[in-house]
Amino acid sequence: MKKSLLVFAAALACANASVQADTLKKIKDSAAVTMGVRDSSGALSYTLGGSRYAGYHVEICQRIIDNLDKAIGKKSEVKYISVTSQNRIPLTQNGTVDIECGSTTNNTARQKDVAFVNTTFVEEVRIAVKANSGITNISQLNGKNVATTTGTTSVQLLRKHERATGVDFKEIFGKDHADSFLLLETGRADAFVMDGAILAGNIARSKSPADFKIVGEVLSTEPIAIMLRKDDPAFKKTVDDSIKALMKSGEISKLWTKWFEQPIPPSNTRVGMTPNENTKFAWANPNDKPAEDYAKK
Amino acid sequence: MSAWDWQVFCKDTIDQAIVASCFGSGNDQSYLDWLLSAWGWTLKVSALALVLALMVGICVGVIRTLPHRTLALAGDAWTELFRNIPVLVQVFLWYFVVPELLPAMKRLPSYFLVVCALGFYTSARISEQVRAGIQSIPKGQLYAGLAMGLTLAQTYRYVLLPVALRMVIPPLTSEAMSIVKNSAVAFAVSIAELVMFARQASEETSRDIEIYLAVTMLYFVSSLGVFALARLIEIKVKVPGFLGAKQ
Numbered sequence: 011m012k013k014s015l016l017v018f019a020a021a022l023a024c025a026n027a028s029v030q031a032d033t034l035k036k037i038k039d040s041a042a043v044t045m046g047v048r049d050s051s052g053a054l055s056y057t058l059g060g061s062r063y064a065g066y067h068v069e070i071c072q073r074i075i076d077n078l079d080k081a082i083g084k085k086s087e088v089k090y091i092s093v094t095s096q097n098r099i100p101l102t103q104n105g106t107v108d109i110e111c112g113s114t115t116n117n118t119a120r121q122k123d124v125a126f127v128n129t130t131f132v133e134e135v136r137i138a139v140k141a142n143s144g145i146t147n148i149s150q151l152n153g154k155n156v157a158t159t160t161g162t163t164s165v166q167l168l169r170k171h172e173r174a175t176g177v178d179f180k181e182i183f184g185k186d187h188a189d190s191f192l193l194l195e196t197g198r199a200d201a202f203v204m205d206g207a208i209l210a211g212n213i214a215r216s217k218s219p220a221d222f223k224i225v226g227e228v229l230s231t232e233p234i235a236i237m238l239r240k241d242d243p244a245f246k247k248t249v250d251d252s253i254k255a256l257m258k259s260g261e262i263s264k265l266w267t268k269w270f271e272q273p274i275p276p277s278n279t280r281v282g283m284t285p286n287e288n289t290k291f292a293w294a295n296p297n298d299k300p301a302e303d304y305a306k307k
Numbered sequence: 308m309s310a311w312d313w314q315v316f317c318k319d320t321i322d323q324a325i326v327a328s329c330f331g332s333g334n335d336q337s338y339l340d341w342l343l344s345a346w347g348w349t350l351k352v353s354a355l356a357l358v359l360a361l362m363v364g365i366c367v368g369v370i371r372t373l374p375h376r377t378l379a380l381a382g383d384a385w386t387e388l389f390r391n392i393p394v395l396v397q398v399f400l401w402y403f404v405v406p407e408l409l410p411a412m413k414r415l416p417s418y419f420l421v422v423c424a425l426g427f428y429t430s431a432r433i434s435e436q437v438r439a440g441i442q443s444i445p446k447g448q449l450y451a452g453l454a455m456g457l458t459l460a461q462t463y464r465y466v467l468l469p470v471a472l473r474m475v476i477p478p479l480t481s482e483a484m485s486i487v488k489n490s491a492v493a494f495a496v497s498i499a500e501l502v503m504f505a506r507q508a509s510e511e512t513s514r515d516i517e518i519y520l521a522v523t524m525l526y527f528v529s530s531l532g533v534f535a536l537a538r539l540i541e542i543k544v545k546v547p548g549f550l551g552a553k554q
Contacts, residue, residue, distance in 0.1 A: 095510060119323075119513045160494070161506040170321055173334065182417070182497040183507075189495070196403060198413070 033108055033238070033245040034082075041086045043075050046093040046101060046110035046237075050187070052211040053269045053281045054113045054131065054234070063090050066269040067236060070130055070256065071111035074236075077252040095161045099123055102237055109249070110237035113205075115163055117232075117301040125240045127249045128296040129233040130262065131207075132288035132304070135164055137226045138194065138202045138209040145201060147226040151179045157190045157199030158183060163301075164203050167230050187212060194222070203229065207270070210283045231288055231304040250296070257293045315514040316342065316521070323512075338508055338518075345504035346525050352421055352498060353490045353529070357483055359426030360433055365472075367430060368437025369463065382434065389431035395492050397424040402496040421493040429486050436478045440471035473544060480537035484530045501525060 037043050047063040048055040055065040072088070079085050091107055098114060101107045102124050115133070116126040139145045145154075148171065158164045160183045168181055182199055184190030191212040193199040202209065206224065213222045236253075238246055256262045263285065268274075270283045285293075288304070316339040317329040331337040371382035389397070401420040406412040412420070444467055452462030494503035505522045509515040 096506065096515065099513065100515065119511075123513060160503055161510045163510070165507055166320070166511050173321060183494075183499075183503060184497070185495045192403065193497075196407070 033242050034078075034248065036105075037078060037086055037108065038082045038084075041084060042089055043078070043086050044089045044091055044106065044108045045071055045075075046098060046107035046112060047090050048094075048112040049092050051113035052205075052207045053274060054207065055111055057092070058276055061090055063092075064275065065111075066265060067111040067113070067130065069265055069269070070253065070262075071109055071236060073256060073261075074109070074249050074252040077255075078248060081248065098237070102239055105239065108239070112237075113234050114237045115232045115301055116235045116298065117163075120237075121240075121300060123240060125238045125242070125246050126233075126235040126298050126300075127238060127246060128253045128257075128298050129235045129292040130253060131234045132286065132292050133205045133207060133232045133234050134286055134288070135167060135203065135229040135232070136206045136209055136224050137229070138191075138204070138213065138222055138224050139200065140194070140197075141221050141223045143200060145225060148229065149175070149177055151201055152177050153179065154200040155180050155182055155193075155198060157181075157193040157202045158204060159187050159190045160185055162204070163230075163232065164205070168203055171229065191216070205232075206286075207281065207283060210281050214279045214281055215277070230301075232301045233292065233299060233304060235298065250298075254296045257296055262293055311517055312514055313517055315512050315517050318512065320511070338512070341508065342501075342504060342521060342525075345499055345501045346529075348418070348493075348498055348500040349487070349490050349525075350529060352418055352425065352493050352500060353487045355418075355422045356425035356429065356490065357486050359422060360429035360482070360486065361479075363427065363430035364433025365437050367434035369441065369468070371434060371438045372441045373459075382438075386431045386434050389427050390435070392428075394425065394428045394489055395495060397428055398492050398495055400424070417496050418493070418498050421490075421496055421498055425486060425489060425492070429482055429489070433479060433482055436475045436482070437471065440475040441467055443474065444470055470549075473541075473546070473549075476537065476541045476544075480534060480541075483533045483537060487529045487533055488526060 045063075045068070047057075047065075047068055049057045051065070051067075053065055054067045055063065058064050075086065075088055091101070093101055093107065093110060093112060098107070098110055098112060099120065102110050113133075114120070114126075116129065120126075137145075137148060137151075145151065156168060156179045158168055158181060165181070165183065168179075171177065172179065182193060184193055187204065187208050190199075190202050190204065194202040195216065202212075209224055213219050213224070216222065236249070238249060253262075256265070266285050266289075270281045270285075273280045314325055316337065317325050317327075318338050319326055319331060320336045320338060320341055326335070326337045329337055329339050331340050367382045367385050370378050371386070373379055392400075398421055401424040402417060405420070406415075448466055449462055452466040453459070457465065490500065491502040493500050494506070497503075501522045505518050509518045512518070
């Protein structure tokens with residue numbers, strides 16, 4: 011009994027070691043790729059029900075895997091794993107997820123644990139308010155309730171802003187984006203500070219989209235990228251090359267139009283967002299700079 | 308896995324620089340300050356909810372044993388209503404639905420609404436235990452009290468409750484410990500308590516393991532504290548020769 015356990019443990023250890031070494035080889039040997047996806051990250055990555063996933067980043071990843079298949083010379087099966095903000099980094103680190111196609115901000119703290127491929131989307135943090143509130147910029151939020159979502163970088167951003175400008179507002183935290191939007195909808199919050207794409211998506215899906223608008227200056231700029239395991243340069247290069255090809259051929263802006271400007275399943279609503287200048291710049295000059303580099307500008 | 312980095316708690320929450328004393332000064336706040344304030348919120352919500360739960364739970368438990376059908380039925384209804392709805396759903400009902408029906412409640416702080424939700428949920432469970440406690444006393448004691456000329460209220464006050472309440476201390480201890488753990492649902496409605504701290508701070512620092520270990524430890528310590536306190540009360544109020552206490 012004890013012996014068989016030992017053998018099992020040793021086998022596990024070996025399996026683990028080989029996972030860490032070379033993702034390309036692993037994909038080739040197992041003829042399967044595990045894609046980490048999100049259940050509701052706006053139009054970037056979301057579920058269509060069951061184990062079907064779609065979105066801008068999911069489609070980019072499917073293109074990347076098609077290219078991988080060509081390089082390897084055989085078709086690999088795509089397995090989807092739904093990840094959350096809390097488990098996406100550990101699951102990528104330990105090899106459960108080969109490629110994470112969600113809405114992860116590329117920053118230096120995370121680069122210690124994982125690798126990011128070239129930025130495909132640059133997010134701008136904005137303010138959503140009720141259209142009839144008369145609020146047009148952040149300084150008018152003095153003394154107001156401001157909603158944001160727990161477990162996002164926006165919480166930290168609000169804190170910084172509060173300190174720097176002396177604007178005093180009361181933060182309230184939704185447990186997810188739908189919850190934070192509900193806070194705004196029910197009047198518990200006067201504003202919802204979050205990534206522009208998420209705000210636009212929530213407004214588009216609300217009962218009366220005309221009641222809400224996105225106002226004010228861009229509070230922060232963050233590169234959102236597809237995430238891979240760290241220390242596997244060969245895999246990263248293959249993925250980066252696929253993305254560069256998409257950018258060079260202009261295919262990526264077609265993908266953008268498909269997911270952000272046209273009606274998307276399941277409810278056939280449109281997000282209605284054109285790519286911002288930073289996103290266009292990232293497409294023209296492929297790079298994997300972290301968020302800190304954007305803040306310096 | 309990279310090595311553990313406990314320095315994360317000494318970091319400033321704004322610029323992520325390590326503060327020498329680990330505690331922020333003035334307006335600056337370190338993650339340790341934040342952790343402690345989150346612990347404070349967990350304890351505050353749990354304590355208030357427990358007080359509410361004990362008061363309401365004991366009343367409802369007593370009412371359910373009264374020889375008055377309508378009152379007993381009302382008590383049963385209370386218990387079944389509150390213990391058959393998941394506690395997280397109750398928190399949302401109190402936070403989003405009740406204030407829509409009673410607009411005056413919109414001005415109440417959100418922790419108050421969570422205390423209501425958690426307190427009433429637990430009160431249903433406590434009422435069940437108190438009822439069981441009272442009903443486990445032989446019926447003869449009630450009749451003896453009444454036969455001696457005590458009113459029903461006096462019989463409860465001097466004959467039944469002193470025994471029943473001592474008897475239910477152990478199950479009430481479990482309820483008190485669960486309330487500390489159940490208070491984690493408060494995070495869903497914007498209370499800056501331990502679970503919210505854990506989610507937010509691990510997002511900001513990417514040191515999930517250290518943060519969750521610290522939070523786990525604090526939950527454990529809080530629950531154990533509640534247990535120790537309850538055990539102390541149990542020993543203090545015991546009657547020699549009664550309910551297994553030594554003579």
